[in-house]
Amino acid sequence: MTAKSQQPTVIVLGSGTSNGVPTLGVTYPPEYLANPKNQRTRPSILILGPTGNLLVDCSPEMRIQVTRELVTEIEAVLITHTHADHVMGMDDLRSISLRTKRDMPVYTLPRYQEDIRRIFPYAFIELPPEIEVPRFDLRDVPDTLEVGGMQIEIFQVTHGRIPVLALRVNDFAYVTDVSDIPTEARAHLNDLETLILDAVRIKPHPNHFHYEKAIEVAKEIGAKQTYFTHLSHDYDHDVTNARLPEGIQLAYDRLRILI
Numbered sequence: 537m538t539a540k541s542q543q544p545t546v547i548v549l550g551s552g553t554s555n556g557v558p559t560l561g562v563t564y565p566p567e568y569l570a571n572p573k574n575q576r577t578r579p580s581i582l583i584l585g586p587t588g589n590l591l592v593d594c595s596p597e598m599r600i601q602v603t604r605e606l607v608t609e610i611e612a613v614l615i616t617h618t619h620a621d622h623v624m625g626m627d628d629l630r631s632i633s634l635r636t637k638r639d640m641p642v643y644t645l646p647r648y649q650e651d652i653r654r655i656f657p658y659a660f661i662e663l664p665p666e667i668e669v670p671r672f673d674l675r676d677v678p679d680t681l682e683v684g685g686m687q688i689e690i691f692q693v694t695h696g697r698i699p700v701l702a703l704r705v706n707d708f709a710y711v712t713d714v715s716d717i718p719t720e721a722r723a724h725l726n727d728l729e730t731l732i733l734d735a736v737r738i739k740p741h742p743n744h745f746h747y748e749k750a751i752e753v754a755k756e757i758g759a760k761q762t763y764f765t766h767l768s769h770d771y772d773h774d775v776t777n778a779r780l781p782e783g784i785q786l787a788y789d790r791l792r793i794l795i
């Protein structure tokens with residue numbers, strides 16, 4: 537089965553922070569958990585293009601996230617950075633490579649290619665064909681990535697002290713795991729219809745935009761609609777959305793955006 541669409545569509549596969557929500561070991565009021573929009577898997581999006589799909593990050597829940605959208609095809613993967621919440625689902629890409637008999641193209645920075653080789657060494661060694669392992673074709677990131685019949689601009693933002701890849705397709709941009717947007721990156725964020733932006737938690741965080749900072753940056757960028765992502769359990773979906781300024785809302789798992 538395939539779920540290709542003519543007009544590119546973004547699916548928010550996961551809107552949660554690195555712990556996921558609910559977080560292991562935490563007790564929540566039943567009314568908090570009763571709202572499915574307070575159940576947040578680890579952060580990732582899927583962009584459905586006219587001729588193929590780009591997976592952006594590969595969270596520990598990737599298999600569950602992608603199968604629940606009834607999507608069976610992934611043409612390529614972009615890894616924004618190699619923190620665990622963004623790469624730990626990569627092993628499950630094996631089932632796609634086994635079916636397509638094609639190494640999965642994985643675009644990321646050279647330093648993150650090294651991390652992927654270290655985390656998944658068995659994906660890069662010679663093994664008998666009956667041993668089923670993922671196969672990654674690690675690739676440097678062009679300024680404009682062509683996947684699925686889409687032109688995807690890739691640029692870098694800063695997450696604490698490390699670079700993170702951000703992207704723009706048409707009038708949509710995705711900026712996860714960010715504590716600073718450098719001037720060169722800012723130039724990609726003009727005249728946006730939709731922006732998805734990191735707003736990890738209510739209190740300030742050294743490596744992420746927090747609630748107030750994210751509102752300030754979202755207003756400055758001025759996309760018609762901004763969705764916050766990488767969200768902790770600080771946020772009750774409905775309560776927060778009622779308080780947010782016009783044009784800003786929380787993302788949620790399975791949100792779909794036409795782009």
Ligand SMILES: [Zn+2]
Pocket residue numbers: 553554579619621622713766
């Ligand atoms: Zn993260």
